[in-house]
Every structure is written in structure tokens, then in C-alpha cells.
Amino acid sequence: MESTLSIIKPDAVAKNVIGKIVDRFESNGLRIAAMKKMQLSVDDAKAFYIVHASRPFYGELVKFMISGPVVVMVLEGENAVAKNRELMGATNPKEALKGTIRADFAESIDANAVHGSDSAENAKNEIEFFFSRREIN
Ligand code: ATP
Ligand code: MG
Numbered sequence: 001m002e003s004t005l006s007i008i009k010p011d012a013v014a015k016n017v018i019g020k021i022v023d024r025f026e027s028n029g030l031r032i033a034a035m036k037k038m039q040l041s042v043d044d045a046k047a048f049y050i051v052h053a054s055r056p057f058y059g060e061l062v063k064f065m066i067s068g069p070v071v072v073m074v075l076e077g078e079n080a081v082a083k084n085r086e087l088m089g090a091t092n093p094k095e096a097l098k099g100t101i102r103a104d105f106a107e108s109i110d111a112n113a114v115h116g117s118d119s120a121e122n123a124k125n126e127i128e129f130f131f132s133r134r135e136i137n
Contacts, residue, residue, distance in 0.1 A: 002080040003033065005126035007115035010068035012105050013037070018071055021114065024087050024101055025075055034074040034127075034136040040066050048129060057110065064110055072130045081123055084116040 008021050022032065040048070045065040052058050075084055089100025093112055096103040106113035117123035127136070 001076060001078065002120060002123075003074055003076050003127060004080040004084050004117045004120075004123040005115070005130065006073045006075050006084055006117075008071040008073075009111070009113055009115060010064065010066075010070055011107065011111035012113040013069050013071060015105065017105050021101055021105065022073075025073075025084070028083065028087055030075040030077040030080055030083060030087075032073055033076040034131050035071065036130075036135070037069050037071045039069050042066055048126070060110055074127050074131060074136055081117055081120055085118065088114050088116050 006025070008018055012018070012021060018037075022035075025032065042062065045062040046053075049058065049061055049065070052061060055061075077083060087101055089096030089102035091102075091112060092109040093102040093106035094109075096106070101114050102112050117126050
């Protein structure tokens with residue numbers, strides 16, 4: 001059993017497709033171990049994406065992530081990290097495989113509907129960033 005962090009980003013929340021995205025996870029063997037809707041602060045977004053601090057798109061990424069509420073989740077299941085990445089599709093929705101979340105719900109590389117941890121180690125840190133123990137079941 002593995003855990004991973006998923007974020008439904010502001011573009012997808014604004015489109016009112018939280019339920020449709022959650023259904024993709026549940027229909028593909030992942031369980032929602034924790035979930036909350038929240039408004040990230042500038043400091044939250046900067047800290048969460050600190051690995052991208054030197055990239056040219058960092059400022060825009062932070063601005064986008066605070067542009068509206070997000071839904072943060074812990075997904076649990078067999079190979080949850082890889083399974084979630086597979087369901088999400090490529091970072092650029094134009095390159096995402098048909099039937100993936102980004103192909104179906106995202107418009108552009110900046111507004112790409114979802115985030116998913118890219119390794120088990122990052123998943124652990126990202127989950128700790130957002131959730132206390134008592135919020136995960
Ligand atoms: P995420 O970390 O959000 O799950 P990812 O792992 O597929 O996405 P990363 O390389 O970690 O992609 O980039 C983090 C986020 O930064 C992307 O989701 C995207 O919104 C933004 N991003 C990445 N590359 C670019 C780019 N070339 N131009 C604009 N935004 C970008
Ligand atoms: Mg990433």
C-alpha cells in the first residue's frame with residue numbers, strides 16, 4: 001500500500017469538476033484517505049513548489065496556485081504514486097494521452113487541473129506539508 005498527494009488545482013475547481021476528477025481516482029482503485037478544500041497563501045504556494053524556485057515559470061505558477069481554492073487529497077492504493085501520475089497524464093495537456101485527467105479537463109501547461117507527487121519520498125513530504133495525522137484515515 002502506498003500514499004500520494006493529489007491537488008485539484010484552481011482551474012479545475014473553478015470548472016466545477018471536483019467530483020468528476022475524484023471519480024477517476026475511485027474508479028481506478030485509489031482510495032481518498034484525506035481531503036480538504038482550501039485557499040493557499042502565497043507562502044504556501046511558494047513553499048510547496050520550492051523545487052521549481054529557479055525556473056522561469058515559478059512566479060506564474062505561484063500566482064496560478066493562489067488564484068482560487070484548491071482541493072488537497074491523500075490517495076492510497078497499490079502503486080499510488082505511479083497510478084496517480086498515469087491517471088493525470090502529461091504536464092502539458094496537449095501531450096496528455098486521451099482519457100487522462102489533463103487531456104479531459106485542462107487547457108494549458110500552466111492551468112493543468114491537477115498535481116501529483118512524483119516519487120514516494122516526495123509524496124511523504126507533501127502529505128506532511130498539508131495534513132496532520134488525525135486528518136488521514
Ligand atoms: P505537478 O508538479 O503540478 O504535478 P508535473 O509534475 O507534471 O506537475 P512539474 O515539472 O513538477 O510538472 O511542474 C510543476 C508545474 O509547473 C506544472 O504542473 C505546471 O503547471 C508548471 N510548469 C511546468 N513546466 C512549465 C512550463 N514550461 N511553463 C509553464 N508552466 C510550467
Ligand atoms: Mg511535479
